[in-house]
Structure formats: C-alpha cells, structure tokens
Amino acid sequence: MCGIAGFVGNGTRDDLERMTRALAHRGPDGEGVHADAEHAVFLGHRRLSIVDLDGGAQPMWDADHAVAVTFNGEIYNHVELRRALEAKGHRFTTDHSDTEVLIHGWKEWGVDLPLKLSGMFGFAIWDTRTKTVFLARDRFGEKPLYWARQNGTFLFASELSAIAAHGQFTATIDALALKKYFAHGFVPSPNAIYRDSHKLPAGHWLKFDTESGEMDIQAYWRFRIEPDDTPPSLDEAAEEVCALLLKSIEKRLMSDVPLGVFLSGGVDSSFATAGMCQFRTPQDVQSFAIGFTQKSYDESAHARTMAEALGTTHHEQTLDLDGARNLMDDVLARLDEPLGDGSILPTYLLCKFAREHVTVALSGDGGDELFAGYDPFAALKPAALYHTMMPGFAHKGMRHLAELLPKSAKNMSFDFKLRRVLQGLDFGPELWNPVWLAPLEAGDIEDIFNEPVAIEELYSEVLSLWHEDAKKSNVDKTLEFYSNFYLPDDILTKVDRAAMLNGLEARSIFLDNDLVEYVRRLPAAYKFDGKNRKIVLKKAAESLVPKAILNRPKKGFGIPMKAWLKDLNLTSADADRFNLSPTHIDQRIHGHQSGREDHRLFLWCWSVLQRHGKDGA
Numbered sequence: 001m002c003g004i005a006g007f008v009g010n011g012t013r014d015d016l017e018r019m020t021r022a023l024a025h026r027g028p029d030g031e032g033v034h035a036d037a038e039h040a041v042f043l044g045h046r047r048l049s050i051v052d053l054d055g056g057a058q059p060m061w062d063a064d065h066a067v068a069v070t071f072n073g074e075i076y077n078h079v080e081l082r083r084a085l086e087a088k089g090h091r092f093t094t095d096h097s098d099t100e101v102l103i104h105g106w107k108e109w110g111v112d113l114p115l116k117l118s119g120m121f122g123f124a125i126w127d128t129r130t131k132t133v134f135l136a137r138d139r140f141g142e143k144p145l146y147w148a149r150q151n152g153t154f155l156f157a158s159e160l161s162a163i164a165a166h167g168q169f170t171a172t173i174d175a176l177a178l179k180k181y182f183a184h185g186f187v188p189s190p191n192a193i194y195r196d197s198h199k200l201p202a203g204h205w206l207k208f209d210t211e212s213g214e215m216d217i218q219a220y221w222r223f224r225i226e227p228d229d230t231p232p233s234l235d236e237a238a239e240e241v242c243a244l245l246l247k248s249i250e251k252r253l254m255s256d257v258p259l260g261v262f263l264s265g266g267v268d269s270s271f272a273t274a275g276m277c278q279f280r281t282p283q284d285v286q287s288f289a290i291g292f293t294q295k296s297y298d299e300s301a302h303a304r305t306m307a308e309a310l311g312t313t314h315h316e317q318t319l320d321l322d323g324a325r326n327l328m329d330d331v332l333a334r335l336d337e338p339l340g341d342g343s344i345l346p347t348y349l350l351c352k353f354a355r356e357h358v359t360v361a362l363s364g365d366g367g368d369e370l371f372a373g374y375d376p377f378a379a380l381k382p383a384a385l386y387h388t389m390m391p392g393f394a395h396k397g398m399r400h401l402a403e404l405l406p407k408s409a410k411n412m413s414f415d416f417k418l419r420r421v422l423q424g425l426d427f428g429p430e431l432w433n434p435v436w437l438a439p440l441e442a443g444d445i446e447d448i449f450n451e452p453v454a455i456e457e458l459y460s461e462v463l464s465l466w467h468e469d470a471k472k473s474n475v476d477k478t479l480e481f482y483s484n485f486y487l488p489d490d491i492l493t494k495v496d497r498a499a500m501l502n503g504l505e506a507r508s509i510f511l512d513n514d515l516v517e518y519v520r521r522l523p524a525a526y527k528f529d530g531k532n533r534k535i536v537l538k539k540a541a542e543s544l545v546p547k548a549i550l551n552r553p554k555k556g557f558g559i560p561m562k563a564w565l566k567d568l569n570l571t572s573a574d575a576d577r578f579n580l581s582p583t584h585i586d587q588r589i590h591g592h593q594s595g596r597e598d599h600r601l602f603l604w605c606w607s608v609l610q611r612h613g614k615d616g617a
Helices: 013-021 078-087 098-116 160-164 175-184 234-251 267-276 300-310 321-332 344-355 367-371 376-389 392-404 414-424 429-437 442-449 460-466 474-500 513-519 535-540 561-566 582-593 600-611
Strands: 002-009 030-036 041-047 067-075 119-127 132-137 146-150 153-157 197-199 204-209 215-219 259-262 286-292 313-319 360-363 505-508
Touching: 002 013, 002 067, 002 119, 002 160, 013 030, 013 041, 013 160, 041 067, 041 119, 067 098, 078 098, 098 119, 098 132, 098 204, 132 153, 146 160, 153 160, 175 429, 175 442, 175 600, 234 267, 234 513, 234 535, 259 267, 259 344, 267 300, 267 360, 267 367, 267 535, 286 300, 286 344, 300 313, 313 321, 313 344, 321 344, 321 561, 321 600, 344 474, 367 474, 367 513, 367 535, 376 414, 376 429, 376 474, 392 414, 414 429, 429 460, 429 474, 442 582, 460 474, 474 505, 561 582, 561 600, 582 600
Parallel strands: 259 286, 259 360, 286 313, 360 505
Antiparallel strands: 002 041, 002 153, 030 041, 067 119, 119 132, 132 204, 146 153, 146 197, 204 215
C-alpha cells in the first residue's frame, strides 16, 4: 500500500519530490523517483511495505528498462498471474512482488491488464516503446487516482495534494464541484475539487500519448445487476456466498506483516472476524472496535460479544465530544479533498488504534451495498405509494408538519428519517436516494451560492446511472446507486484516507471479483424482500455468527453529529474564500444550535470545507 505521483511535461525533479513528499503518510517505509528529462516523464512513489519487503522497491522496471510501473494497492491473484505469465515466457526478477506482475502483465495483455487483476489498485505504467503512460484504477475504487492537465503538463497522483504540490499547477476551487459536494456530501467522480483536475472513476483506465498529448479514457468494468433467468435456491445461494466470502478472506490474509480486523458488531464485520478465525488461531486474531459515550450510537457491546464468542484478542476505545474536538482540526484538514462523512473521525481513530498493533486490517465495507443493507431500501415501496397518491399541496403540508417535530439527537431517530424521506419526495424516484443523503437541497444550494442551480447538472452522474436501464426495478437501481456511486466516492474514500493517514492498509472482504460476480446475478428478493434486508448474507453467516448479531437492527457507523455540533464553535468565517453567502450559513448555524432546526449534515460539510487548504491540506 503506497502513494504514487508523476507528470509528463513541464517541471523538474524538485516538482516530483515535492509531489511524493505530499504523500509521505501513505508510504512511510521508502521513497523512489524516476526523472526522465529527455522524454519529460517523471514517476514518483512512496512505499508502505506489505508484500516482498526486500524486493518491491518502486518505480520498478523490467529487465530491458523498457517498461516502468509505480503502484498503489495489492493484487491478490498475483501468484496465479505470475505462473500464467511465466508459462508464456516471461522471466521475473523479484521473489514474490505483486508489482512486477503489472509490468509483465502490461507487456502481455496491454489495456486488458486491469480485467485480469483481483485486488485494489491505482497504478501508472510508463512504456518507453510506445511513449505512453497508462493509468488504471480498481473496479470499485478502493484505491484513489487523480489526474489533471494544466499549463502544458499532465499530472497524476494518489491524492490531489500531491498534484497541487507541482509548481505548474494552480489549485483553484471548481464551483460546480463544490455545489456537487453540498448536494452529496462528497465530490462525485469524475469531478474533483480543483479546476482542471479529475478523479479517474472506479473501473476505468486512461492512456496518455506523451508525444501527441492525446488521451483516451475507457471503462473496463462496471457493477451491473443482471439476475440469472434460472437462479439457484436461496439455500444454495447462501452456501455459495459463504464459500466465496471465506475464499475472499483467505486471499486477503496475504501479507508479510501483522494483520487484524475491524469489528463493529454488525453482520459484515462479524463475518469478516469469524471468517478470519477459520484460517488463524482465534487468539492470534487482533480485532478492533470504537465505541461512543452516547448509547444510541454505541455498538461496542455487540463487538465485545462477538469477540468473546470467537475468542479473539480484542481492543476497544471510546470516542466522546472532547476526543472528537481534539481530532477535528488535524483530521479534517488532512482529507485532501472535502468529504462530509462524519464517521471519518471514528474511522480515523479506529485506524490509528489498530496501527499500534498491526499494519493491515480486514473490513466489511461493501456488504451494505451488495446486499441491500441501508435503510432507504425499506423506504422505496412506501415512497412510491406516497409519490403516486399524495397531491403536491398536501406534500408541502406534510413537510411543514415534519419540521415542527422535536429534533432528536439520537441515532437515526424517527423525526430525522421522516424529514429526510419527505425531502426526497419533492422529486421523482431517480433523485430519492441522493436527496435522502443530501447535506443541502437544491434550493438551499442556490441560497448559499446566491445563483441559480440546474438540477440536471447538479445530479448529472446520478441521473445518468438511474436512466441507464428503464426496465430495472427501483431496488436494483438503488443497489447500483450505492455500489457505483456512494461506495467508491464516500465509503471507500473515507476508509482509504483514514487508514493511510495512519500508515495502515484496509482490505474489504466483500469486494472480491468472484463474490461480486456471483451476487450481482442473484435476484433482488434474495437481498431485500420488501421487509428484510441482507437475506442471503445473513443466511450465509448462520454457521459463523450468533443469531443475536444477525437479527439485531442495523445501527450504522455514525457519530452524534447533531449534539456535537450544538457545542462546537461554528462560524461563517472563510465563506468569502469559497464565494458563499455568510448570511445563509449563519442562519443555519443559529437555527441548529438553538435546537429549532436540524442542519447537521450541512454544518458538518461546512466545517470540513473551512479546514480545506489549511495545514497542508
């Protein structure tokens, strides 16, 4: 697990070294650079040593010095790929480096290389024979990869801060990206917060011709729900899901350094922990949990129950308001790009805590997206009925009444969920999911920016995804929304930043190629039947996870945001820096802190944005 950076065009070795230094937290174990002034190609790397500790230095070249790679990630099937490439005549020089597989794989398969890979990755290959730079990102975007073109220079890096460190790049906030940030709580791919910069979307590759300057970007894979015409029975499906998950866990134990597991006490992390105990002695399994002093948010007792049932060596910490306040300035200013997911704080603390004991941790990220674990799935059917039968004037009245309800600070309280659902129902089904999650409604974004906002532009990525196949059900479209949109740009981004700020590698057991290919072909009713969620996953876990864990209500890894924001010193300072209205920001601060209104999602996003660009962010 590492950080990569590089550029083609104007610049010097000093620019490259500044870029790699900006990624030092991602790779504390080593640094490597390649500066080719003749071709104006520069490659940089920061290394966190996980596999082949002695032989994996980068940028790595082939024996002919024709192809180089700088790589961030892990390739879980590198042993099988190495065998296949050796059978075709390729000769390897390292003992068991997964990085070297990319070099020979590129020489053998070219742009088809990413399709061969099982793992998480963001990498750049410089091919001196064809004078091309090839970038690729894994299927779900577990590993980040940004690119930019400005002032005659093509730049790429694991984080935007590295691109901004180049002397030829001017970091100016992109107004549309900022509006999308307030609409979603994150900046959706392919957008990025700086003008002229972009995320390479998950499952995409980019090829740049260093001589002509021409560039090609293509998707090599996309998550799609395509149920089989003759599906297996639910029991058969559960058995196969269990087997595939265990294989996924076994693959992710590949490491030359200590491993652990995140354990929240929910189904996903409990399966990860129980599965790890199938391959390791339970007391050798290090499990890690974070609790909260506010009971409605705290899951630590459930994590403890699971750890005791398995016999793992369990570690636990508690986060309160004082702890959160102490973390905020440091963590939020180092996110690289604004991210309005408040659970970044406990995730950061969890990663920091785990890093004291291990270098790699398994996680359950992706389980909610693949198996319909989120609350909005349960809202789809009643929302459709309401949307069909409720007149517009009556809906406005319902929204007004909902705003009069007392504002609870409990986790996923009734009043909070009701206001969220009604907010989304201002629109058609294509916008329910993003608006249910939105920090600000479109009208509020117009107020904050003091200019009109086009709905089609604000939600362009979601609308394109939703309308791709009109025949799919709202459940299947919602599965695709969470897996293609929310998972890569919120959940996986959050985990990557929290882990890498602490020099920790996080590996999700649910994002295995074989498991995903199987699950996406199962009927929606195996995931959500109108009442129960994660049906096939819970059935798959019955032999490993106690019923008390399987049957308890989902809580989610949230924070007591509403209560904490009432006691923080919030201001509209810096509004002018982002061309926002301080008056409208102040109104929301006062409304929230008085208890009359609930603006928790917006105010958290605003707190994150205020810290962007400060302290090296």
